[in-house]
Amino acid sequence: MDRLIYTAMTGARHILDQQATTSNNLANATTTGFRAQLDAFRAVPVVSEGLATRTFVVDSTVGSDYRAGAMETTGRALDVAIRGNGWFSVQSTDGSEAYTRAGAFKVSENGLLQTAGGLTLQGENGPIAIPPNTNVAIGADGTVSGIDQNQLQGGPTNVIGRLKLVNPDVAGLVRGDDGLFRQQSGLPANPDPTVRVADGVLEGSNVNPVDAMVNMISLARSFDTQMSLLKNAENNAAKATQILALN
Template sequence: MDKLVYTAMTGARHILDQQATTSNNLANATTTGFRAQLDAFRAVPVVSEGLPTRTFVVDSTVGSDFRSGPIETTGRALDVAVRGEGWLAVQSNDGSEAYTRNGSLKISENGLLQTSAGLTLQGENGPIAVPPNMNVAISADGTVSGIDTSQGQPGPANVLGRIKLVNPPTTGLLRGDDGLFRLESGQPAQADQNVRLADGCLEGSNVNPVDAMVNMIALARSFDTQMSLIKNAENNAAKATQILALN
């Protein structure tokens, strides 16, 4: 009974944690470039003076699903999607370099190329500044060009910079609380010339809403099962107490 209670109790607790993860994934089913979060659990024996017959469940690994999401055409010049593997490098709020797949870009009041969340996009030589009255175009290799329209007639195209595109191994990437990914080593990744962009497109979330809903239902049933096991253990203990009292 003791072993049953430990297993069911910790199992129910981490089912709730997994339910929260699934709910977060479902809430971001329409978030541009979102990567679904994955949970993995394992059983750990309870070390004590008694026999090692008790186990509990721990969340051993929190990972991410790095499969690409669907690419949708928007026709907007500042929308880009990473084709296949790769990331856009941005400067996070704490000043460190982080990586995202959200290619919905904008030009800030200071003329810096940023994501829709207000994070400054990293260029291979620093932030990319866009002068006023510029029509911006982004090529497949991340080169940002601008055409001056202040004279009434379009002028020649000027290269403003090149977006830093990286492709580090996914095994070394960690998701932060802000939803951005960083290298586990804390060091910035090297630019990868093989990463390509699709202009006028955005990559959607790789969360499948149907699968997420089915998973939530399955988790709810699993939680009910764990609660039933705890109740059965309580009933068994009560019956055992009655038998011992009769003896």
């Protein structure tokens, strides 16, 4: 009886957690460069001085789906997508280095190359500053070049900097509450010269909306099952109490 109650109780609680994760994935089905979150649960016996009759369900791992999303051609010079494996390096709000696949860039009021969310992109030599009145182009190796808008067509191209493109082992990455990824060690990753990008393209989310909806329905049914188990446990306890009272 104890095993049933504890398993059903903790199972229902963690199903709600997984439902929240699935809802977040579904809400980000159109977010550029989003990586779906994954949950996994397992049963753990409660070890105490008594018999091992109680078992909890715990969230054993929280990971991410690192498969690439669909590519969408935009034709915008500051829209960039990574081909294959790799990440863009950005400076997070706390000043640490973090990684993202969202390649919709812009030039801030201060002339810094930033993400659409306002995070400063990291170059191999620090933040990349774009001179005023400059048309920006990003090469396949992440090189950022610019042409002065005041120059006639065919004017000289100036190399401004190079994006810091990294490719750390995904097993050592963790997702922060801000949606950015960081290395578990807390150390910045080294640039990887083999990472390539495509300009005028954005990578979409790798969330499959249909799969997410089916998963939400399955979780809702699982939650109902856990509630039914708790109800059965209550009925069994009531019947047992009646029998003991008769005796």
